[in-house]
Amino acid sequence: MKYADDSFMLHTDLYQINMVQTYWKDAVHQRKAVFELYFRKLPFGNGYAIFAGLKKVMEFINNFGFSQSDIEYLREEGNYPEEFLHYLQNLKFTGTIRGMREGELVFANEPILRIEAPLAEAQLIETPLLNIVNFQTLIATKASRIKEVTGEDVVMEFGTRRAHEFDAAIWGTRAAYIGGFSATSNVRAGKLFGIPVSGTHAHAMIQTYRDEYTAFKKYAAAHKDCVFLVDTYDTLRSGVPNAIKVAKELGDQINFIGIRLDSGDLAYFSKVARKMLDDAGFKETKIMASNDLDEYTIMHLKSQGAKIDAWGIGTKLITAYDQAALGGVYKLVSIENENGEMVDTIKISANPEKVTTPGRKRVYRIVNNENGHAEGDYIALDEENIQQTERLKMFHPVHTYITKFVTNFTAIELHESIVENGKVVFEEPTIQETQAYAKKNLKLLWCEYKRTMNPEEYPVDLSQACWDHKRAIIHDIKEKISKKMDTR
Numbered sequence: 001m002k003y004a005d006d007s008f009m010l011h012t013d014l015y016q017i018n019m020v021q022t023y024w025k026d027a028v029h030q031r032k033a034v035f036e037l038y039f040r041k042l043p044f045g046n047g048y049a050i051f052a053g054l055k056k057v058m059e060f061i062n063n064f065g066f067s068q069s070d071i072e073y074l075r076e077e078g079n080y081p082e083e084f085l086h087y088l089q090n091l092k093f094t095g096t097i098r099g100m101r102e103g104e105l106v107f108a109n110e111p112i113l114r115i116e117a118p119l120a121e122a123q124l125i126e127t128p129l130l131n132i133v134n135f136q137t138l139i140a141t142k143a144s145r146i147k148e149v150t151g152e153d154v155v156m157e158f159g160t161r162r163a164h165e166f167d168a169a170i171w172g173t174r175a176a177y178i179g180g181f182s183a184t185s186n187v188r189a190g191k192l193f194g195i196p197v198s199g200t201h202a203h204a205m206i207q208t209y210r211d212e213y214t215a216f217k218k219y220a221a222a223h224k225d226c227v228f229l230v231d232t233y234d235t236l237r238s239g240v241p242n243a244i245k246v247a248k249e250l251g252d253q254i255n256f257i258g259i260r261l262d263s264g265d266l267a268y269f270s271k272v273a274r275k276m277l278d279d280a281g282f283k284e285t286k287i288m289a290s291n292d293l294d295e296y297t298i299m300h301l302k303s304q305g306a307k308i309d310a311w312g313i314g315t316k317l318i319t320a321y322d323q324a325a326l327g328g329v330y331k332l333v334s335i336e337n338e339n340g341e342m343v344d345t346i347k348i349s350a351n352p353e354k355v356t357t358p359g360r361k362r363v364y365r366i367v368n369n370e371n372g373h374a375e376g377d378y379i380a381l382d383e384e385n386i387q388q389t390e391r392l393k394m395f396h397p398v399h400t401y402i403t404k405f406v407t408n409f410t411a412i413e414l415h416e417s418i419v420e421n422g423k424v425v426f427e428e429p430t431i432q433e434t435q436a437y438a439k440k441n442l443k444l445l446w447c448e449y450k451r452t453m454n455p456e457e458y459p460v461d462l463s464q465a466c467w468d469h470k471r472a473i474i475h476d477i478k479e480k481i482s483k484k485m486d487t488r
């Protein structure tokens with residue numbers, strides 16, 4: 001590489017830097033701005049998403065700052081004025097971020113992160129934040145869908161070879177663990193994040209020794225815990241009998257943990273293999289399956305009565321096979337004007353779902369105290385005090401005739417303090433705590449929101465004040481436009 005280092009500050013779209021230059025030239029770069037990060041549509045047709053990505057966001061904020069070579073590069077390639085480059089070189093992140101913790105259930109149109117910072121700083125972090133959150137939330141959600149159908153079975157992440165390169169493998173497997181996976185085959189992810197690592201062996205080992213019997217014996221000589229891959233030649237006539245033969249010969253010298261099926265009719269093979277193992281006295285030996293699995297195939301296998309106890313899942317999880325991206329966005333909701341006052345802003349669209357909601361907001365999960373389930377999420381303006389409310393009116397923000405009143409409830413505020421005045425203040429839980437948090441959250445949801453096909457729509461409502469505020473701003477803008485049209 002031509003440059004001495006590689007910070008993440010240029011891991012952004014050029015237009016961000018160009019906008020910052022515009023703000024700087026116009027001397028508005030220091031104005032206070034409030035942005036919100038959210039997505040408009042749940043991925044995979046799922047009824048909820050699981051937020052992941054905060055750890056990397058915090059790392060990014062901790063390392064915010066252009067390096068010497070970033071500036072050199074911009075000087076050579078960008079045609080930026082020297083004073084602007086000097087400004088960038090000294091730029092620090094001084095803003096405040098509130099947001100959800102990883103493992104939080106999140107729904108469409110609710111702010112996951114709220115960024116308040118001088119305009120230039122808030123603008124510069126848009127692309128990396130979206131890059132991180134969109135990918136990791138997508139994978140955590142896919143993993144959670146798979147867990148929804150596998151229940152308490154062991155589910156292992158095997159995707160590194162098929163992931164979209166190194167970072168996707170590492171952060172993707174971390175997201176999968178948050179979504180409920182039991183372990184990963186990626187050893188570095190284990191080292192970096194404390195995720196349990198585990199694995200079996202590949203066909204290459206059988207091919208190396210030519211026959212399964214020898215290969216299993218050699219593996220057993222080196223490893224006490226054995227899961228034998230049984231499909232290299234003929235699963236039922238050769239693989240399973242050889243695994244049983246070796247296990248019988250070695251007795252207590254090994255733990256015959258399981259066999260792995262990796263091709264063919266997994267339902268049929270698993271049923272026959274189960275019987276063979278049971279008949280040989282290996283009732284505790286587990287059957288693991290892999291081969292292009294996802295929640296749909298697993299559901300089918302289960303409906304066929306497959307005797308599979310553990311699942312190895314790669315490609316379709318780590319590449320989010322059926323949905324390439326989560327469409328998270330980062331929208332300006334409030335900006336300081338020339339008089340130092342905050343002015344709430346909106347982006348209008350013909351599609352009501354794309355109209356942004358102005359103002360600094362908080363998100364609450366409204367939990368019914370009688371049954372312990374969530375009634376919905378409630379987005380209120382920052383200054384509203386909903387904890388004092390005894391009877392809460394919830395209504396659909398687009399189809400406003402859909403209404404309900406909630407009385408005996410707890411309003412859990414979902415945003416926590418992540419960064420204050422440029423300093424990361426959020427204390428990161430362990431990855432196990434984060435996984436447990438996601439699992440606990442899922443218990444709040446009625447099962448109608450959790451089914452993997454055609455789930456019910458979980459309510460995400462605006463408070464009356466928030467809704468009125470939005471309507472008033474839309475009204476003002478429409479008035480201004482029509483007055484301008486009239487004077488033409």
Ligand SMILES: Nc1ncnc2c1ncn2[C@@H]1O[C@H](COP(=O)(O)OP(=O)(O)OP(=O)(O)O)[C@@H](O)[C@H]1O
Nearest residue numbers: 262263264265266267268291292293297300301304
């Ligand atoms: N009983 C079953 N019901 C539904 N789907 C199954 C069943 N058994 C296997 N599958 C799935 O069907 C697909 C079969 O794919 P494919 O034809 O590539 O496998 P294969 O020919 O058995 O093995 P390979 O090509 O990997 O050697 C896989 O996604 C697998 O998970």
Ligand SMILES: O=P(O)(O)OC[C@H]1O[C@H](OP(=O)(O)OP(=O)(O)O)[C@H](O)[C@@H]1O
Nearest residue numbers: 158262290291292293312313314315316
């Ligand atoms: O199928 P996935 O969900 O992606 O799980 C990972 C796959 O990786 C391995 O296969 P390998 O790379 O040896 O290739 P294969 O597809 O020919 O089995 C393993 O045997 C699984 O089949």
Ligand SMILES: O=C(O)c1cccnc1
Nearest residue numbers: 158185198199200201312
């Ligand atoms: O450990 C395994 O069995 C494994 C790991 C990665 C990919 N496929 C299988």
